Amino acid sequence: MAFTDDFNRADEDLEASANWTLVDGAAGAARVTSNALDCTSAQSTGSYHCPDQASPNHYSQAKIKTVALLAGSFIGVRLTDGANFIGARYYLDLGRWEVYKRVIGSFTLLGSYVATLTSGDVVYIEAASSDNIALKVNGALRIGPVSEVFNNTETRQGILPRIALQANWIDDFEAGALVTGVSIPILQQNMRGGFNQMRGGFNNG
């Protein structure tokens, strides 16, 4: 069962929800404000886990609302902590979507795709069977699949608020396990189901 959070609740630090665990970084690094999520951390390391999806083959997706210049915040898969994860972000300075892995604090850029961010764009990153990492924006494959074995036993995912403060950063987060052995093209079917869920609204936060 996928985890979903639309952040429709009273203003609070993200870790005030029993579903979110602050892994590293300052308390309140992400904060629910006006039914969306703010990045309130300018630190280089910060991460939250959502409920463990219990499979290394999983996805995270979120609706990106606004992104600040110099922002370094990610949504993550195979996320151990703020120094060890695979993540996706929109980097406003270069006007592009990016997929990174961070290994013991070192960054490796695995792919990028230039596009103008439209508030409400849905970014989706998956770590699929055979260790294929892929990024989709509004359902279209934009980066990958990239063959990547780093952290391929890690079952957790979440978000990484970091580097630059940003109000109204994301909304409608979702994470889930992928069916074992399913290939990338078929997984797009699952993703469309996720979008439909998101459009329908939910609040498991």
Next chain:
Amino acid sequence: MVYYVCAIIGDGSENDPYRPDIADHGDFSVASLPSNADGSPAASWVFAVSPVANAVGIRMLPSLPPETASTAKVALDAILVSMGMIPDIAKPEYAGAIAMISRDFG
């Protein structure tokens, strides 16, 4: 799309991440860029795909349509040998390149 054998540049920092040199020319995806335990690149080259054609100084697979998986693999191997590398399917950067070629050239 254009396929490249790229050098790996960067120092792993936020502002200068490890990346293929084609990354500074436009959109791209790597096939596989393995890391050492300390996060540094475990390979000296990386296979990548990009819409950018003829990026100066980056080794591009020859474009001889209709390219096939077989001819693309021969071209990749020739480039690697010319660079003093031994194509080795046990190495993730090469296995990733072959997987990308098999997928994209069918």
